Amino acid sequence: MTIGHEKPSDIFKERLRAARESLRQMSQAALAKESGLPPSSIAHFEAGTRKPSFDSLRKLANALSVTTDFLLGRTHNPEGAAEADPLYRDMQKLNDENRRQAADFMRFLAEKHDKEAGKK
Amino acid sequence: MTIGHEKPSDIFKERLRAARESLRQMSQAALAKESGLPPSSIAHFEAGTRKPSFDSLRKLANALSVTTDFLLGRTHNPEGAAEADPLYRDMQKLNDENRRQAADFMRFLAEKHDKEAGKK
DNA sequence: GATAAACATGTCGAAATCGCCATGACCATC
């Protein structure tokens, strides 16, 4: 099953905390310094009592080196911009023929995984 | 050419207009309807007199099927780079092990393609 | 228990966006 039906603002606070703690291992104070935002704003964001503005969202994503799409819950991919994702970069180099091959291979992996997983 | 050193808010209005006109060929009214935002807000965004809030940004990206990172000018990639690409999207569904295998395979294809291309 | 770090929570005025609505410009086609 896919990720959930939480509200965008709820996803955001979880993503922000996940990126800060698990991914970057920073304190709120450290992220505040890195992003140029006041520490209280970070706390409010993670508490869900505020949603970041245009500029704040940008600063957060830059400081954490994550995509804004990840913070907003629009993609599962935690790390780096899609462009910065080495997988995606490799993907960009593929021609149509190679893309087809890669797609087939991934389909094969997925089916194999389904069989191994059995019924749940 | 690369994008330059304009302010984030300036980049945004250009990206929004580019996505709406060139990419989706919608009128402001059409985008307004699609996103659920008032037409005047779209106009303000493209004029640069307003910057979108958390929710508005999300609605815009969804309606246009582009990444928020693109709208914010954090990536040069025109289209919804990651999640709009079916191949990349499929890869998100794989578990870590299969994801690595798929990555290896694509890296192999990419390198092979580089060799065939010869010089840089 | 004392101290400190990390965080939660809330208050405050200032500034910004919010949706809505009106007006005017521009440019087609009639």
Add this chain to the structure above:
DNA sequence: GATGGTCATGGCGATTTCGACATGTTTATC
């Protein structure tokens, strides 16, 4: 000239985030 579609611009009150600051709570270490 008249009509209609597209967009720019700005005013209005309402809502929200802004930065700054104060006050607790929890947890760990001494």
